[in-house]
Amino acid sequence: xxxxxxxxxxxxxRMIASKExxxxxxxxxxxxxxxxxDGHLRAFLTVCAEPALAAARQAEADLGAGRTxxxxxxxxxxxxxxxxxxxxxxxxxxxxxxxxxxxxxxTVVARLRAAGAIVLGKLxxxxxxxxxxxxxxxxxTPRNPxxxxxxxxxxxxxxxxxxxxxxxxxPATLGSDTGGSVRIPAALCGITGLKPTYGRVSRAxxxxxxxxxxHVGPMARTAADCALLLRCMxxxxxxxPTTSVRPVPDYTSALxxxxxxxxxxxxxxxxxxxxAPEVVEAVERAARTLEALGAKVDEVAVPSVAYAAPAAxxxxxxxxxxxxxxxxxxxxxxxxxxxxxxxxxxxxxxxLQYVRAQQVRALLRRELDxxxxxxxxxxxxxxxxxxxxxxxxxxxxGDAVVDVRTALIRLTRPFNLTGHPVCSVPCGxxxxxxxxxxxxxxxxxxxATVLRAADAYQRATEWLQRRPxxxxxxxxxxxxxSGAAPGARG
Amino acid sequence: xxxxGEGEAPACQGCRGPGILARVTRLTLDELRLLARLADxxxxxxxxxxxxxxxxxxxxxLAELERLPLGDVEPTTQYRVT
Numbered sequence: 096x097x098x099x100x101x102x103x104x105x106x107x108x109r110m111i112a113s114k115e116x117x118x119x120x121x122x123x124x125x126x127x128x129x130x131x132x133d134g135h136l137r138a139f140l141t142v143c144a145e146p147a148l149a150a151a152r153q154a155e156a157d158l159g160a161g162r163t164x165x166x167x168x169x170x171x172x173x174x175x176x177x178x179x180x181x182x183x184x185x186x187x188x189x190x191x192x193x194x195x196x197x198x199x200x201x202t203v204v205a206r207l208r209a210a211g212a213i214v215l216g217k218l219x220x221x222x223x224x225x226x227x228x229x230x231x232x233x234x235x236t237p238r239n240p241x242x243x244x245x246x247x248x249x250x251x252x253x254x255x256x257x258x259x260x261x262x263x264x265x266p267a268t269l270g271s272d273t274g275g276s277v278r279i280p281a282a283l284c285g286i287t288g289l290k291p292t293y294g295r296v297s298r299a300x301x302x303x304x305x306x307x308x309x310h311v312g313p314m315a316r317t318a319a320d321c322a323l324l325l326r327c328m329x330x331x332x333x334x335x336p337t338t339s340v341r342p343v344p345d346y347t348s349a350l351x352x353x354x355x356x357x358x359x360x361x362x363x364x365x366x367x368x369x370x371a372p373e374v375v376e377a378v379e380r381a382a383r384t385l386e387a388l389g390a391k392v393d394e395v396a397v398p399s400v401a402y403a404a405p406a407a408x409x410x411x412x413x414x415x416x417x418x419x420x421x422x423x424x425x426x427x428x429x430x431x432x433x434x435x436x437x438x439x440x441x442x443x444x445x446x447l448q449y450v451r452a453q454q455v456r457a458l459l460r461r462e463l464d465x466x467x468x469x470x471x472x473x474x475x476x477x478x479x480x481x482x483x484x485x486x487x488x489x490x491x492x493g494d495a496v497v498d499v500r501t502a503l504i505r506l507t508r509p510f511n512l513t514g515h516p517v518c519s520v521p522c523g524x525x526x527x528x529x530x531x532x533x534x535x536x537x538x539x540x541x542x543a544t545v546l547r548a549a550d551a552y553q554r555a556t557e558w559l560q561r562r563p564x565x566x567x568x569x570x571x572x573x574x575x576x577s578g579a580a581p582g583a584r585g
Numbered sequence: 586x587x588x589x590g591e592g593e594a595p596a597c598q599g600c601r602g603p604g605i606l607a608r609v610t611r612l613t614l615d616e617l618r619l620l621a622r623l624a625d626x627x628x629x630x631x632x633x634x635x636x637x638x639x640x641x642x643x644x645x646x647l648a649e650l651e652r653l654p655l656g657d658v659e660p661t662t663q664y665r666v667t
Contacts, residue, residue: 424627443640444647457658460661
């Protein structure tokens with residue numbers, strides 16, 4: 096039998112339900128692995144060892160008593176530390192909320208628990224989710240497990256969520272995505288991440304960055320696992336008035352393994368143009384793979400996409416400043432510097448510019464909706480570059496020197512403006528062994544087709560078989576910087 | 586500090602053109618002080634100087650919004666709840 100921490104969510108759920116493996120054993124293996132590796136990787140801010148083991152013992156007892164298991168019965172998950180958890184501190188990776196302990200679970204957390212999932216702990220992130228690098232000055236920046244020699248960023252803001260799955264510290268995690276915060280760490284860490292349609296998954300109990308841009312999504316090794324998790328998370332929630340009343344499909348049953356007949360639009364202008372050569376090569380190869388599997392691929396463009404950056408900035412900066420103004424006035428010194436500067440820069444946005452940005456948003460949505468009447472999916476790189484090293488501020492792409500932050504969110508944030516569902520899927524590696532991700536974009540509320548194509552691609556390729564060097568034998572990854580994050584381990 | 590009205594003479598170094606969003610991309614210290622005071626952020630002068638690059642990058646980015654002829658495009662004002 097494969098090592099338990101190598102199994103997918105779907106495999107674990109099946110084996111636990113059929114009593115081939117005990118949920119207690121599964122949770123214990125993950126906790127052992129976290130103890131062995133996370134001092135170095137720093138994916139977790141809080142580890143819930145005893146509550147997780149108690150939940151696993153209860154899950155085992157329920158199975159023994161013949162109770163019908165939920166779809167995630169006994170399966171461990173970990174949560175970005177932005178999701179409220181009853182009785183368990185939720186810090187947003189900040190000093191300001193270091194001692195905040197919510198009284199109730201976020202809706203998605205409650206739904207995962209109701210499906211049988213067991214919470215292993217809370218995960219590191221860019222402070223208050225405001226940064227695509229995933230750095231954290233308060234608790235330490237998680238280490239991208241794909242480079243044993245250099246400290247590379249995992250991508251953010253859901254940095255711990257990406258690292259935990261890539262390094263086998265959790266089979267699935269939750270992230271939030273305001274400009275790419277699920278998809279960027281998924282791409283840079285070589286895993287799968289789904290940003291569902293705006294309104295598909297409740298944001299109630301999730302600390303906001305920018306209300307109208309925030310999305311909640313699952314991260315896991317495979318698209319099939321994301322489908323399983325989404326089914327448990329999605330659906331109307333009276334606590335979040337932006338959630339849709341549409342019924343939630345069984346996404347797993349949509350995974351036919353076929354893309355035959357699907358019309359895929361390859362986004363070259365703006366998206367492939369300006370990406371690093373190895374990224375372009377990987378995405379073009381993926382397009383050819385989809386074609387070989389029976390999809391029809393042609394090249395398309397979104398005319399106004401270049402305006403996504405200023406529009407997204409105007410909206411996110413204004414909404415984030417509105418949320419943070421109270422702390423920014425009272426405790427400015429408690430923010431990490433990049434986040435404080437970014438928040439203060441929001442004061443430069445006028446009301447007029449905010450409305451202009453909403454006009455751009457409407458225009459972009461219209462253009463994408465129109466493209467998606469003729470295509471089932473759009474294909475683009477997730478990031479134009481692979482993971483930079485921590486502290487690097489610029490990257491060279493072709494002949495151009497580009498700011499790291501701007502480069503990382505360039506290709507993901509247009510879809511936060513428009514709200515369309517997007518899955519980031521590993522599609523190759525650089526010669527240095529760093530993962531490359533691609534985005535599959537679908538029609539609003541058509542996550543089923545997005546996941547179906549992602550799953551079919553993953554069945555036909557072997558990228559998911561690779562394991563990062565820092566996720567090797569448990570105990571082999573400890574090194575400089577080992578030790579618990581300050582006051583953070585429970 | 587803004588917007589400046591169309592046709593109004595620009596009062597800062599970085600203003601270019603008469604557009605209603607006034608393509609301000611550079612700010613004096615006084616303008617930065619005013620900006621911080623309007624937002625009630627209580628930022629000291631030395632912090633404002635350090636913040637200037639971030640603000641000017643933001644302004645340069647925002648100026649892009651004026652380039653797109655948005656005409657009668659109605660802004661997104663409702664979530665897509667169906």
